[in-house]
Amino acid sequence: MYGSYNGRSGMRRAGAGVGAVAVLLLTGCSSPSGSPSGSGGAGKRGAIGRHPEDSAPYWVNPDGNAARQVAAYTADGDGNAAGLIEKIARQPVGEWIGPDRPEAEAKGFTEAAAKADREALLVLYNIPHRDCGRFSKGGAADGATYRTWLEGVAKGIGDRRATVILEPDALLHMVDGCTPQEFHEERYDLLKGAVERLKQQPDTRVYVDAGNAGWRTPDALFQPLRRAGIGAADGFAVNVSNFQTTAVSTDFGKRLSAKVGDKPFVIDTSRNGNGPYRGGAPEENWCNPPGRALGETPTTDTGDARVDAYLWVKRPGESDGNCKGGPKAGDWWPEYALGLARATK
Numbered sequence: 001m002y003g004s005y006n007g008r009s010g011m012r013r014a015g016a017g018v019g020a021v022a023v024l025l026l027t028g029c030s031s032p033s034g035s036p037s038g039s040g041g042a043g044k045r046g047a048i049g050r051h052p053e054d055s056a057p058y059w060v061n062p063d064g065n066a067a068r069q070v071a072a073y074t075a076d077g078d079g080n081a082a083g084l085i086e087k088i089a090r091q092p093v094g095e096w097i098g099p100d101r102p103e104a105e106a107k108g109f110t111e112a113a114a115k116a117d118r119e120a121l122l123v124l125y126n127i128p129h130r131d132c133g134r135f136s137k138g139g140a141a142d143g144a145t146y147r148t149w150l151e152g153v154a155k156g157i158g159d160r161r162a163t164v165i166l167e168p169d170a171l172l173h174m175v176d177g178c179t180p181q182e183f184h185e186e187r188y189d190l191l192k193g194a195v196e197r198l199k200q201q202p203d204t205r206v207y208v209d210a211g212n213a214g215w216r217t218p219d220a221l222f223q224p225l226r227r228a229g230i231g232a233a234d235g236f237a238v239n240v241s242n243f244q245t246t247a248v249s250t251d252f253g254k255r256l257s258a259k260v261g262d263k264p265f266v267i268d269t270s271r272n273g274n275g276p277y278r279g280g281a282p283e284e285n286w287c288n289p290p291g292r293a294l295g296e297t298p299t300t301d302t303g304d305a306r307v308d309a310y311l312w313v314k315r316p317g318e319s320d321g322n323c324k325g326g327p328k329a330g331d332w333w334p335e336y337a338l339g340l341a342r343a344t345k
Contacts, residue, residue, distance in 0.1 A: 035059050045199075058092035058121045058311075059113035060162070065332040066093075066317055068304035092298050093270070094165060094313040095122040096330075099140065099151055102149050108171070120160040121298075123313060124153060124194070127170040127187060133179040135287075135321030135329040141159055149196050154201055161203045165266075166194055166238045167312050169207045171228050175220055187210050192229035198231055207266050207308075208248025210236040213244040213252035214276055222259035234308075235264040240269065241314040243276040243292055255313035262306070269295030269311035287323040288336060293343035 001100040061067070066089035073082035079183060113120035116224045126149055128148065130139030140146035156165075173179040191208065197204045208230055210221055230236060236256070239249045246269055274294030277285045296310045315336025319326040326333055 004050070018334065027342045041085060053117070054090070055299050056297075057119045057161075057300060058110075058298055059118035060090065060118055061095065061112070064089065064093065065315070066337065068318075069332070069334055069337065071259060075109060080230070084338055086335060087341045087344060088316045091312055092118075092121055094121050094311070094314045095196065096123045096125055096315075097127050097153055102152035102320060103156040103159075106153045106160070106162075108156075110157050110160040110162050112140075113162075114160045115175075115309075119163060120157075121165075121311060121313075122157075123164050123165045123168070125168055127167045127190060129179055129183050129187075132170060134172055135323075142189055146190055147193065148195055154197050154204075157198075157201050157204055159202050162201070163205045163266075163309075163311075164198055164207070165237050165240065165311075166198075166206055166208045166233075168313075171209060171224050172211045172215065175216065175224050188224075188227045191228070192232075195233045196228035198314070205234040207235050207237040208233050209240055210238055210243040210253075210256060210265070212239045213248045218252065218256035218259055221256060225256070225260055230260050230263060233263070235266065236260070237266050237268065237311075237313065239268045239272065241270075241320070242286070243272050243289065245272055245275045246296055246310065248275075250304065250307060257306055263310045264306050266309045266311050266313075267309040268313040269298075269308060270314045270316050271295060273340075284323065287320045288326040288333075290339070292322070292340060293341060293345070294340050 031313060041167060069085045069258055070082045070089045073085060073229075075078075095105075097105050102141045107240050126138075126140050126146060128140045128142055128146055131137050140149055148176070170187060170191060174184050179187065195206050195208065198205065208225065208228055210225055215286050225236060233287050236253075238244075238253045238256075246267055249272070250266045272295040274291060277289030277292065279285075280289070281290075294316055298309065298311050300309045302308070302310055317332060317334065319329060319336065319341065320332050320335045321329040326336065
């Protein structure tokens with residue numbers, strides 16, 4: 001269990017979706033800059049706004065779970081809690097595209113980002129036989145359904161700017177044997193096809209998920225990554241929903257990059273501020289570990305030519321699964337969000 005996904009389960013799509021985007025656009029909850037208007041709690045506190053585009057080009061969703069929580073705490077008069085959650089609400093996080101309305105959701109997020117003169121950060125997590133039937137089980141019913149879904153995502157993105165993190169865990173669960181061998185050939189074909197289809201969009205960057213430094217060595221991953229279409233992708237992603245430090249993740253990414261044509265990579269820094277949890281059984285350390293902290297805020301100014309960006313792919317404050325008192329995978333958990341914020345220096 002630990003070796004197979006180590007901090008990765010619980011990454012089912014969890015978030016506002018196109019409905020919330022529609023609400024914020026139609027009801028005037030968002031200003032032209034992508035910030036909430038003065039009517040919202042977070043907006044009153046002035047926490048959510050655009051970051052400098054040259055170093056942080058990604059869209060901040062003013063109607064995400066964290067922003068709503070800030071508004072709720074503010075309405076309750078709990079300024080301290082609101083201030084803590086603002087640490088999350090003011091940052092761009094991944095928008096996980098759901099299974100039912102891919103074109104509408106991708107269009108909603110990318111249009112909202114474009115209106116704010118920013119880039120959308122999207123996460124695709126719908127591969128058939130997802131998560132081996134565990135906390136985040138699900139995904140498309142079969143390959144044909146997945147291709148239809150992906151086509152909807154691509155059409156929804158259109159010619160707008162988007163960075164896509166492609167299928168967390170999908171590659172790793174083939175390498176570790178969690179996904180049965182009978183599904184491997186189709187999955188490689190789906191991943192490679194997804195890269196090729198998404199790259200037909202004129203302003204879309206694609207990063208194939210490639211695990212984390214606490215899982216396997218780059219020697220175990222580079223051949224599968226090639227089969228999954230890394231050659232046509234913009235790069236790969238490491239540490240998605242995990243807690244490995246940025247320094248360790250950078251070293252891991254560079255060693256893997258050297259084996260796949262020096263491809264650049266992005267690092268999920270959403271919850272890695274205190275590094276991985278060492279206090280429990282290894283097979284349980286990935287799921288809602290206590291005492292973790294927010295990591296580096298999202299930016300493209302990493303100071304390393306090989307590292308394209310630090311991103312918050314996993315949405316801080318959303319559960320990894322039904323463990324340690326947490327709700328189901330992907331659900332907003334304010335107590336955990338407060339813990340992450342309190343522990344952040």
